[in-house]
Amino acid sequence: DTAVSQTPKYLVTQMGNDKSIKCEQNLGHDTMYWYKQDSKKFLKIMFSYNNKELIINETVPNRFSPKSPDKAHLNLHINSLELGDSAVYFCASSYRAEAFFGQGTRLTVV
Amino acid sequence: GQQVMQIPQYQHVQEGEDFTTYCNSSTTLSNIQWYKQRPGGHPVFLIQLVKSGEVKKQKRLTFQFGEAKKNSSLHITATQTTDVGTYFCAGGGRGSTLGRLYFGRGTQLTVWP
Numbered sequence: 001d002t003a004v005s006q007t008p009k010y011l012v013t014q015m016g017n018d019k020s021i022k023c024e025q026n027l028g029h030d031t032m033y034w035y036k037q038d039s040k041k042f043l044k045i046m047f048s049y050n051n052k053e054l055i056i057n058e059t060v061p062n063r064f065s066p067k068s069p070d071k072a073h074l075n076l077h078i079n080s081l082e083l084g085d086s087a088v089y090f091c092a093s094s095y096r097a098e099a100f101f102g103q104g105t106r107l108t109v110v
Numbered sequence: 111g112q113q114v115m116q117i118p119q120y121q122h123v124q125e126g127e128d129f130t131t132y133c134n135s136s137t138t139l140s141n142i143q144w145y146k147q148r149p150g151g152h153p154v155f156l157i158q159l160v161k162s163g164e165v166k167k168q169k170r171l172t173f174q175f176g177e178a179k180k181n182s183s184l185h186i187t188a189t190q191t192t193d194v195g196t197y198f199c200a201g202g203g204r205g206s207t208l209g210r211l212y213f214g215r216g217t218q219l220t221v222w223p
Binding site: 100 | 151155158
């Protein structure tokens with residue numbers, strides 16, 4: 001069983017569209033994250049939720065909205081996609097220490 | 111804000127040579143974690159260091175946490191082609207930033223056979 005799974009793995013879409021990425025973890029962790037990795041491999045935290053509550057909200061455009069229906073799920077919705085949103089988005093979960101990452105979603109905006 | 115600087119950004123070595131990547135934080139960290147990301151893959155946890163001056167080894171990998179808990183290093187002895195990937199350090203925040211992980215920019219390691 002995959003510990004942290006996110007879908008889809010690849011997403012190609014046109015500018016201006018709205019899209020969602022889903023993430024689920026079966027590790028029983030309380031904390032989940034969204035990270036954005038650009039073409040130069042820089043991992044930037046976007047959001048963190050602890051037990052469905054938003055605890056970290058870095059400087060991210062309002063077009064990005066996370067939603068955590070329960071502590072095992074953290075979805076990311078993106079409105080009005082822009083070319084600069086193209087990146088790999090990683091979901092992760094943790095309990096006090098190490099973070100477990102999902103396989104990533106490669107988003108390409110054309 | 112808190113920053114974790116990591117150098118070098120790229121390192122190319124011949125198989126058998128040693129490799130080291132360094133991390134420095136602008137503030138004292140609660141812990142330091144190291145991750146490895148293979149090309150096309152996702153970051154995978156390697157180790158966590160918590161104590162001041164701590165040194166841990168995993169086979170050919172040696173991890174150090176500085177006395178002031180502001181810097182860390184990862185050293186690989188006699189690199190192999192399987193070591194290829196990007197190595198990230200991630201510093202754990204303290205106080206008001208407890209629970210946050212501040213990732214360095216990573217060091218991309220290439221190993222020539």
